[in-house]
Amino acid sequence: MARPTRRRGNLPAEATSFVGRRRELAELRKKLATVRLVTLVGPGGVGKTRLAIRIGTDLARAFPDGAWLVELADVRDPALVGNAVLAALDLRDQAATEPRALLLSHLRDRKLLLLVDNCEHLLEAAAQVVTDVLRSAPGVRVVATSREPLSVTGEHVIPIPPLELPRAQGDETLDQLRLNESVELFTERAAAASGRFELATSNRMAVVEVCRRLDGLPLAIELAAVRTRVLSVEQISDRLSDRFGLLTGGSRAALPRHQTLRTTIEWSHDLLKPEERALFRRLSAFAGRFTLDDVASVCAFDDVPPATVLDLLSSLVDKSLVLKDEVQGIACYRLHESMREFAGLRTREAGEEEAVELHCVDHYVSEGRRNAAQARYRLVAWLGWMDVEIDNIRWVLRRCAVREDVARGTALAVDVGWYWITRATTEGVRWLDELLTMGPGDPASHAGGLFMRGFLALLQADPVAARPLLERAADAQREAGRPGPLVNALAMASIAADMTGDRASARRLRDEAECVAAGFENVEA
Ligand SMILES: Nc1ncnc2c1ncn2[C@@H]1O[C@H](COP(=O)(O)OP(=O)(O)O)[C@@H](O)[C@H]1O
Ligand SMILES: [Mg+2]
Known part of the structure; x- marks a missing residue:
């Protein structure tokens, strides 16, 4: 059978013309012939990302397994650097293998160029992942971009200067x-x-x-x-x-x-109009990319009426303050990190930080719920949405944990469960462990959280951990009188019991599931 062809890279097409940089490109090309890690270092806005993508595009053909971009700008949690690399490479963390081991075994025999963009806020974690990759994958070369060097062995730093200046005298033709x-x-x-x-x-x-x-x-x-x-x-x-x-x-x-x-x-x-300024600063609420609907729901309040959002946003795009983007064919927007820092400062000065944060949490908790049904029936479209929003969802989960808003945090972690199941099992386990140990929050989401956590443990081939979680989930659903989720919990607990070799319990749980399901169907009929 023919193997499905894997993509040979994920570099974005350049949306605007590329200018100059002959010298830097030639130097980079030469360096990469002999050195395995080059870091482009320079201040925000100097052109590091553009240069990295350009060299990646130029050299992609020289690497049989292509060139791949890992964007770290929107990643806040150092523990997720490895996951970001996995996700960029189209790999799924859904098996019993630990993500780092999965990454290293995938890369071991590949010949590819890895661009790791925006390392500055996660220097240590990025350095660690890059070091591990270089050590175990001899055919991989890395170009990192950062405001500061990674400071690891073998790193070759190229300081990126701004563009060449015209002479002050203006005497050139x-x-x-x-x-x-x-x-x-x-x-x-x-x-x-x-x-x-x-x-x-x-x-x-x-x-x-x-x-x-x-x-x-x-x-x-x-x-x-x-x-x-x-x-x-x-x-x-x-x-x-x-x-x-x-x-x-x-x-x-x-x-x-x-x-x-x-x-x-x-x-x-x-130079912006007051309502453009208000919208611009509030965009700092988003940790990652965002859609027009997100903006309307999170940023349109007080002096920014929802009906004006499209015009205001378009105007900010025209003024190069906001970037238009596309992920999986979905139109979205993002801020250059220097813009986001500035917008964040303005939001704090305007005393709107709390309001914007609350809107953001409300929005993603309710979007998560609204889209959850779609996840089961239209998984591909739903995953496209998640690919746009994952960094915002992570940020909202973090906010919920920090605010001890256990009920909503757990509900969101459960509503995006198909993402953990299909893409990021280890991360899902971490979120659920953190939230579930904070207390029950509200009974329905707690029971849902226990079920999802148990399900993920089964995916990790750990039925011993899964079983008590799934049985607790079943107890909670039984107590709350919710037959649908109870059947699911019992059925899954039965599988876990079976996997641990406890056939008797497996049968008992399955019998109860069938019994509840029969009663449930009668009621439904
Ligand atoms: N050589 C170049 N040609 C055309 N545009 C460039 C070039 N270098 C940078 N830019 C533009 O300048 C802006 C900042 O560049 P970027 O690569 O994002 O900077 P950095 O990654 O250093 O923060 C972007 O909009 C980018 O498209
Ligand atoms: Mg950059």
């Missing part, structure tokens, strides 16, 4: 200027935004000034360039100079790069 990386990026993004922008003798000095003022930082240049839709480059240049002048006391001294980016984000933010 137009043709020379067009070849300059910063100028090229500005021109490309301005033309895409306004449809008719061209570099000309009349605006060249202003373009040079903006690029230099923004220190060649691609993210900052993009924020400035899209404003050519309504402002001339001279106006953009003047306004940026005013703002930076305030910070540097009028001198032209360069700021540290994170401050240059922060100031540019602030400038772009201050």
Whole structure:
């Protein structure tokens, strides 16, 4: 029988044009011929991710098993770094094998390029996973991106500078200027935004000034360039100079790069209408990608009416403050992590952190419930939804645990149970163990949690652990008089008993299940 063909990589198509970086690409290519771990290091917005994806795309053919991107930006929990790598590689943690062992055995004989993006907030965990992979998989090479090096043996650090700057004197010809990386990026993004922008003798000095003022930082240049839709480059240049002048006391001294980016984000933010600002800051509620419906439900309150959300969000996309994205064919949005940090700060300043967090928890708990039925009948579509939302769901589970909102946390962990069953058994076990030991919360979700936890234990081939959980689940359902879930718990407990070799108990549990089911069907009929 023909083996199903596995995908040979998961690199996203580039949504905007790629500019320059010949030198960095050549250096990377050369390094990767001899070195197995290269880390691209630089401040937020300097272009590390773009460069990593570009080198991955260029080199994918050189690796028989392709190039794979692991995005860590939205992962908050260091314990989930290995799971993120598994998920990126299309592997399922659903067997008795521990995820790390599964990952290493999969990679052992592969020849592939692994891009591990955004390691800075999980340095230790990322370093550990990368070290394990390099040690046990000789055919794997890794390109990591991070604001700081991973500091592991064998790491080769390449500092990523901003884009090349035009000369201050502005004495280059137009043709020379067009070849300059910063100028090229500005021109490309301005033309895409306004449809008719061209570099000309009349605006060249202003373009040079903006690029230099923004220190060649691609993210900052993009924020400035899209404003050519309504402002001339001279106006953009003047306004940026005013703002930076305030910070540097009028001198032209360069700021540290994170401050240059922060100031540019602030400038772009201050040009927004008040309701755009409100929506933008509230988007920091999402730990990961989000859909239009999510935004309407979590961020539309007070001064942001639900009917305006689509227009406001589109406007933020036009201004490069929000990125449009697609996961499994589902349209969604996300924030560059530098934007999310800024938006989070503004949410705290506005005193909205608590409100936004509560909306977010409410939204995902009720979406989890609403979609749970779909999980059983339309699993593929449901998993697509989960792939978009998993980082938000994780964050909400964490919030519930921190707030000791055991009832809702457990209910959500149970409602997304098919994700643990099909994709991430070990993670599901961890969430349920944490929530179930916090106390019963509410009886129905506790009983559901015990059942799901027992089910996952069976998937891990651990019937000894599964049995008492499933029997407790059955007791709770019997007591609450819920025949449907009781039948499920009894049937599953019977399987667990059978697996431990206790045939007598297995039969007794099965008999009770049949008896309850018969009564149940009579009632239903
Ligand atoms: N070489 C490049 N060509 C075109 N756009 C770029 C380039 N480098 C960065 N950008 C753009 O600048 C922004 C920030 O880049 P990104 O790679 O996300 O930075 P980092 O990963 O360092 O935070 C993105 O919108 C990206 O598309
Ligand atoms: Mg990045």
